[in-house]
Amino acid sequence: MPYQQSSLQKPGCVLITSPSNPQIKQLRKLQQRKYRNDTGLFFLEGPRHVLQAIDLKEPIEYIVLAPSLLADPNGMKERILKHVSEERILEVSEETFKSFSSKDGPKGIAAVLTQRKLSISEIVTSGWCCVALSSVANPGNLGTILRTCDAVGVSTVILLDHSVDPYDPITLRASMGAFFNVKLITASFEELLVWKQINQLPMIGTSDHADLDYHHIRYPEKCILLMGSEREGLNEEHEKQCDQMVSIPMRGQMDSLNLAVAASIVLYEMYNQIRDVS
Amino acid sequence: MPYQQSSLQKPGCVLITSPSNPQIKQLRKLQQRKYRNDTGLFFLEGPRHVLQAIDLKEPIEYIVLAPSLLADPNGMKERILKHVSEERILEVSEETFKSFSSKDGPKGIAAVLTQRKLSISEIVTSGWCCVALSSVANPGNLGTILRTCDAVGVSTVILLDHSVDPYDPITLRASMGAFFNVKLITASFEELLVWKQINQLPMIGTSDHADLDYHHIRYPEKCILLMGSEREGLNEEHEKQCDQMVSIPMRGQMDSLNLAVAASIVLYEMYNQIRDVS
Numbered sequence: 001m002p003y004q005q006s007s008l009q010k011p012g013c014v015l016i017t018s019p020s021n022p023q024i025k026q027l028r029k030l031q032q033r034k035y036r037n038d039t040g041l042f043f044l045e046g047p048r049h050v051l052q053a054i055d056l057k058e059p060i061e062y063i064v065l066a067p068s069l070l071a072d073p074n075g076m077k078e079r080i081l082k083h084v085s086e087e088r089i090l091e092v093s094e095e096t097f098k099s100f101s102s103k104d105g106p107k108g109i110a111a112v113l114t115q116r117k118l119s120i121s122e123i124v125t126s127g128w129c130c131v132a133l134s135s136v137a138n139p140g141n142l143g144t145i146l147r148t149c150d151a152v153g154v155s156t157v158i159l160l161d162h163s164v165d166p167y168d169p170i171t172l173r174a175s176m177g178a179f180f181n182v183k184l185i186t187a188s189f190e191e192l193l194v195w196k197q198i199n200q201l202p203m204i205g206t207s208d209h210a211d212l213d214y215h216h217i218r219y220p221e222k223c224i225l226l227m228g229s230e231r232e233g234l235n236e237e238h239e240k241q242c243d244q245m246v247s248i249p250m251r252g253q254m255d256s257l258n259l260a261v262a263a264s265i266v267l268y269e270m271y272n273q274i275r276d277v278s
Numbered sequence: 279m280p281y282q283q284s285s286l287q288k289p290g291c292v293l294i295t296s297p298s299n300p301q302i303k304q305l306r307k308l309q310q311r312k313y314r315n316d317t318g319l320f321f322l323e324g325p326r327h328v329l330q331a332i333d334l335k336e337p338i339e340y341i342v343l344a345p346s347l348l349a350d351p352n353g354m355k356e357r358i359l360k361h362v363s364e365e366r367i368l369e370v371s372e373e374t375f376k377s378f379s380s381k382d383g384p385k386g387i388a389a390v391l392t393q394r395k396l397s398i399s400e401i402v403t404s405g406w407c408c409v410a411l412s413s414v415a416n417p418g419n420l421g422t423i424l425r426t427c428d429a430v431g432v433s434t435v436i437l438l439d440h441s442v443d444p445y446d447p448i449t450l451r452a453s454m455g456a457f458f459n460v461k462l463i464t465a466s467f468e469e470l471l472v473w474k475q476i477n478q479l480p481m482i483g484t485s486d487h488a489d490l491d492y493h494h495i496r497y498p499e500k501c502i503l504l505m506g507s508e509r510e511g512l513n514e515e516h517e518k519q520c521d522q523m524v525s526i527p528m529r530g531q532m533d534s535l536n537l538a539v540a541a542s543i544v545l546y547e548m549y550n551q552i553r554d555v556s
Binding site: 140144147148149150151152153174176177178181215248249250251252253254256257258260261264265268272275276 | 418422425426427428429430431452454455456459493526527528529530531532534535536538539542543546550553554
């Protein structure tokens, strides 16, 4: 069914058709980390993620709809209007939407949101484990780790110095929405150590040269799991501050696993130990 | 140190400088699945992967070097010449190399290889488990699964109908070289069932709605692990043919894990059971 423009738009309301419109330019610029940092905003695309953000009352700046790309434009707009005022909805042409979309088959809905800024000192250690990642470089890996964190009930992920931007569109996509279920904190390693001290949390690090087998230890009831970058792993200073270092045994010819896979294997081992006890 | 062209090149040997040279065009076309299928060739990039292919005596058609991009062009060429004849080495300019490279910082070495075609009937079930994947869509996931397979000593991966091309450059990159350590077979589901019958192998499938917890069963000594696509998982027919169906418990708000993560979690559970016994 072709989209009936008149049914959605108020008289005089203009459908943006120019990719050079300033707001559309902003949407494209939000692909850049620097621009996201400067504005404190980020870009989210696709019905699943945008509706999830609405349901969770995330701080939405505005929503962009391309009615001609939406399966049910009237239904979608009605649903959005229950939570978001009309001034915050921008309607654009298909061509305009495609000018900022990062999807092969864009579904005609996107949003701009305010980044959530949490300080590590605000974090209460309510969960059984929190994950700290140093210098993660691949946004897809970070998103995949968030997805596993959500699955095992890890509610806090701390990104240490030089990590990839969690608001990277690839991270958001790979997290499949887990992004909104996990508290993401950016902190320095020193801040993590202070927090660890205050909360008296043991820290477990991973390394391919650690003697302890990740499957042969009993994990503490509450702890920090610290993992390093894809290329370098943890550095000496990190390792020194860990209470235990574990490795995942490998019997093949490779010397490492994908970072998100390694994190998930250790997290599921921890989670299984909790489940086995209870 | 600038590259000394005279030290490597025979008199009269031409450095290819044109991106429209027919061989250079072929390199670019090898990004396309159809062209790879038609020619039975594939493209590999980067010193780590190309040198690994040489060491493993993989069937190399030709090697492409951009001396000005190589850290040590003379050393690299000497090393290659021990295994590959000079006629099979193509030297190109930096600009030409960048015209087909899929890397952000190309390192100046690539190769074209012949695809290995193995039929499922040739596969001897020597390992403890083989992985069968139906309709995997994401080449990065496939590469990551190959990496985990190598880590736990799974030597055979069977790609069933409609799976992503294992010779996709993204698969090769994500596998980090594990691609060469694992036998990759393409087969139909019917062929898998015949092979399963002949080899009397039990088949374990995964699904988010299976009652059996993946961590609460004892896996057979030898088996097939069957997993479905990222979006749909296994279909009814697949599930019917499995001897057991298992699920990975999740306590968060998401309903699934990344496919490569899920495969890795089950494979490490199996591998841990073997290690715990021996």
